[in-house]
Amino acid sequence: MLERIFGQDMISQNKKLVYLVDDDHEDQEIFCDALELVDSEVELKMFDNGVDLMADLHSESKLPDLIFLDLFMPMMNGEECLQDIRDNERFDEVPVIIYSTVLDMTKIEDLFAMGANRYLHKPSNFHNLISALERTLNSVKRNKLGGTAIINVV
Template identity: 55%
Template sequence: MTTSHITTEKKWTIFLADDDSMDQEIFSDALAKIDMPVSLRTFDNGIDLLSELETGDGLPNVIFLDLYMPKMDGSDCLIKIRKNPLFDNVPIVLYSTEFDIDRIEELFELGANRYLRKTSSFESLVSSLERTLNSLVRNALSGPALINIVV
């Protein structure tokens, strides 16, 4: 499967917090199909992700958060990230199988920038990730991110 090139000169750092190792692997494989230089760091829960954000060497270009994880779920992690002004410019994409418009609207109000629904199709995931990253690259280059739902 060949995909279009996402125009960015620099390598993007992507953080993914998801407790399901199979979902982490599928996400990584899908990213590999996209013609964009990326580095993926995975975390099994929100606590580990927050620890890395607070003590790590640099910020990611984007964070993907699963909603349902042990120790700290995605919505609690989102709230904690958005309370720290150091992370104001880091886009957060909620990544979940849940598709409840009211819940998604609430997550946007808490500071999510995008919502990406987990799909059962690998090709659909590749396409959705590519559209999401394209949108983030465009918005990073031309102004504030827009809220959208990718399904």
């Protein structure tokens, strides 16, 4: 109904822009499918590495509403990306969720100290990913940048 009244462009402007930075294409596909089930009002843009992410962030394109950032990628890893993002105050309002298979509390504490807003442990199955994404998005909506949270669905 809204599409007929406002046109498709108006609808897409209201969508949240979410970035996923992950070099694993299978993980990208699964994440995309799960996110669509959790919130169809999201536009997902994917990057294979941190260099491409940083080039996009420094371009004239609209800033994302949220970044999901894998730690282990070629050329520029997630930790380096996080540091570069947090070193630029233009990106201060963009929540960064680390999205990784690692579940090391010392590493997670270091990432929070660097400026990560949430830590989402990559779930082992699709159903758990859906639950984890719901919890993560709700957590960010409730408290966009304040505090930190580890999301781990087992």
